[in-house]
Amino acid sequence: MDDLRVSSGLFFSLLGLILCAVGIFSPATRAPLTEVNVNLYTGIVMVVFGGVMLWLARRRV
């Protein structure tokens, strides 16, 4: 856990999962000027980023 790849990987995976959950279960949540489900898309990007971090951490151990 004191490997930064693990801690930031976990953080962004969690954050991404939360955003995905908001995007999936409450797809009507919109800001005044945003038409797309931006929570879901950002969530997916964060899960991927967090996943890559965790994968890098595993690979080098």
Add this chain to the structure above:
Amino acid sequence: MTLGSIDYFIIALYFVFVLGIGWLLKRRVATSEDFLTSGRSVPVWITSLAFVATNLGAQEMIGMCASGAKYGMMTCHFYWVGAIPAMLFVGVFMMPFYYGSRARSVPEYLKLRFDEKTRTFNAVSFAVMTVFSSGISMYALGLLFELALGWSFTASVLLSAVIVLIYTYLGGLTSAIYNEVLQFFLIVLGSAPLAILAVAKAGGWEGMSARLPEVMSRAWKYTGSYSANPMGVEIFGLVVGLGFVLSFGYWCTNFLVVQRALAANSMSAARRTPLIAAFPKMFIPFIVIVPGVAAMALMKMGVGYALPPKGEGYNYDLALTTLMGQFYPSGLLGVGLTALMASFMSGMAGNVTAFNTVWTYDIYQGHIRKGAPDSHYLWVGRMSTIVAVALSIGAAYLATLYNNIMDLLQLVFGFVNAPLFATFLLGMFWKRATGHGAFTGLLAGTAAASLTHGLTLAEGKGAWLGNLHQFPSTMAQNFWIAIFAWTTCCLVTILVSLMSRAKPVAELHNLVYGVTEIPRTGDAPWYERPGTLAILIAVICILLNVWFW
């Protein structure tokens, strides 16, 4: 703008992680050097991202977005002209001396190269400056949250300060640096969607530039004269004042950023730290400045977005938060605000960790108590972390009471900083430069800066001694103050050095060019060679400038 429970949950999750990182790194701290300099053990990808993040404070995020809205793409000069060349220079040419000298801080380098008085002058002014600048950015953040979210000023200031205190107290510099990297990722991932959404809504780059005066979408085209651009600057002042004097003075001598490179685990890593940092640095304008430009285009479209008015113009400082309010739904809004808090914390932790090192090694060990056991200095380092945070909070409240004092202080710091790069340049590349020369040069440069300010007028500022010249903007005035300060410092240092006795060459090993072994990098793969990296970055940076000419 109102937050839902999910947004608060995201903010809380972030707090848990930064504190957790501090707690986990606690066991790596055994000596004062572990605490204050990370024991030179941090991998290069971490020091590089921390190098960018510590400079990407909340004031920068808010200010650059505001400046994008006010002046347009010319704001990018603060990155492409005002940062990249200096970052390349410090990595390729200066790091061999900083890292090779084994100095634990920038003032300590001055002590090794010159003498005690030069070091003390730099250490004291730097220590005072870091405390005030972290106080000022704390004030800006508290004010913004009060205005945008209705949070209490005291609560947001105290909460963020206490969190920074806990994680830097526990894990020292390593913890600050690790968190800066997490914060950097969060700033990028939390702000990039805003840039994409705002630009898309404004009709893409083409749509944006079509709706705005051309000067807003060009970086260089209108810099021929003061009157052609809203910034009120011209190309010579911009390139020499900002691009050379101010920028090299900041990136090459400010311990706040240099400290990140000195924490790297090898000479090669230390040299590559500012270089690798330059890659993300030159693209940061796209997430902090471009949304501000898009905000102005959106206002012309009548889609319901408007900046709140202020005086005769707009309150540009609210550009970033009002955009978030209009484009981020609950969920992402929490991420966006957490990113803003993260930027604040990375800036503040940078100030705190630089302060405690300079205080402990350069002021306390240098003047108050020499030769104590290391455990004592570790204790002093920890205590000065608490003191730094307490003083910053005090400075933030001082700013709420006396805004003018803060303006005055920032002005004075500007005077002290402007000549610094001349001292380092001569110190590192001219064996003959002496301590007396450096010290009198710094004093003369500072005096020249104040004199220039006292004799010129810009936007009603300055000219307290008489009005010899009028500048069209304070920015142009600042550039020229820097140019005069630097030139004076350089000339006086040379003159006094020639009149005083130089240090014997034997004492200058690893401190000055010519008597320092520059590490050979020919055998390393291209991506580990500082020169190759620097050329690559320079080419990309030039392409960006041409693209937005």
